[in-house]
Amino acid sequence: MIGAAKRYREILTTLLMERELARGSLSDDEESRYVEELDRCWWAMTDSEQTETERAIAGNEPIGGPADLGAEDVVVAPGEHRLPRQAA
Amino acid sequence: MYLTAQRVHSAATGNEGINAFYYVHGPHIWQGLPPQGIPDQNPGELVAHTVVIAPPGNRVRSYLDVVAPDETPWAEIRPAFMAFVSDAQRRQFPWVGIVGRCLFRLGMEHALAQRWQREIAELYRAAQAVRIGG
Numbered sequence: 001m002i003g004a005a006k007r008y009r010e011i012l013t014t015l016l017m018e019r020e021l022a023r024g025s026l027s028d029d030e031e032s033r034y035v036e037e038l039d040r041c042w043w044a045m046t047d048s049e050q051t052e053t054e055r056a057i058a059g060n061e062p063i064g065g066p067a068d069l070g071a072e073d074v075v076v077a078p079g080e081h082r083l084p085r086q087a088a
Numbered sequence: 089m090y091l092t093a094q095r096v097h098s099a100a101t102g103n104e105g106i107n108a109f110y111y112v113h114g115p116h117i118w119q120g121l122p123p124q125g126i127p128d129q130n131p132g133e134l135v136a137h138t139v140v141i142a143p144p145g146n147r148v149r150s151y152l153d154v155v156a157p158d159e160t161p162w163a164e165i166r167p168a169f170m171a172f173v174s175d176a177q178r179r180q181f182p183w184v185g186i187v188g189r190c191l192f193r194l195g196m197e198h199a200l201a202q203r204w205q206r207e208i209a210e211l212y213r214a215a216q217a218v219r220i221g222g
Contacts, residue, residue, distance in 0.1 A: 009174060010170070010171065010174040013170065013173055013174035013177060014170045014174065016205055017170060017173060017205060017208065017209065020205050020206055020208070020209035021209045021212065021213065056178075063177070063178075063179070063180060063181060063201045063204050064180045064181070064198060064201060065180065065181035065182075065195070065196050065197055065198045065200070065201040066181070066197060066198060067197065067198055067199075068147070068197060069147075069148050069149065069150075069151075069195055069196075069197060071147075071148040071151075072144065072145055072146060072147055072148060073094065073096050073107065073141075073143040073144055073145070073146045073148055074143055074144045075143045075144050076109065076134050076137070076143075077134065078134050078135060078136070078137070079133060079134065080133070080134050081111075081130070081131060081132065081133055081134070082131065082134075083127065083128065083131050084092060084094065084107065084109045084137075084143070085094060085148050085151070088147070
C-alpha cells in the first residue's frame, strides 16, 4: 500500500484525538475499526517503514512551545470586526 | 468564517477558562483558500461568542484558529483538522497549516504543550460549540 506509513500515523493521531474528544474512551466498535485499519497499514509497510514508525512513536517527546505567547484578550461585541486578542 | 477558541488566565482572580468566538464573512465569498488578510486584518463580523473569563487583559495561554468559507460543514472541518494535527504533530508550536479549504493555526505555552492532545481537544470542543450555538 502506497503511503501506508503516513496513513498509519494519521490513523493513530485520529484515534488519540478522538479519545480525547470523547473525554477518555471510545466504544468497542469504534476502537475496533481503528485497530483493524492500523493493522492493515502496519502489514502493508516495508520492514524499514515499520522500524521507522516504531522509532517515531517510541521517541514521542513532548512538543515545545514558548514560555509565554505574548498575547492578551480584548473585548469584542457581536457585530464588531475585531480580533479577540492582541499583542500584550 | 473565522472561529477561534483561546484559553485565558486572569492575573486578577487566578481563574482560567476557554473563550470562543465565531465570525462570518458572508456566504460564498470565497471557495478555495481564504483571501489574504483573513483573519488578522479581516476577521469578519462577530456573530457569537462564549465567554467564560471576561476580557480584557487576560493572558492568552493557547489558541486554535479555524478559517474556512462560511458554509463549510463541520463534517468537512473535522477530518481536515485531524489531518492538520497528524501532519504537524512533531513540530514545535505554533502550528499553521492548510488542509483542503480550511486554514488552521494552533499555539500554546510550553506548560500546556506537555499535554497537547488534551489541550487541543478542549480548544476544538469550544470552537465547535460556539459555531453550533451561533
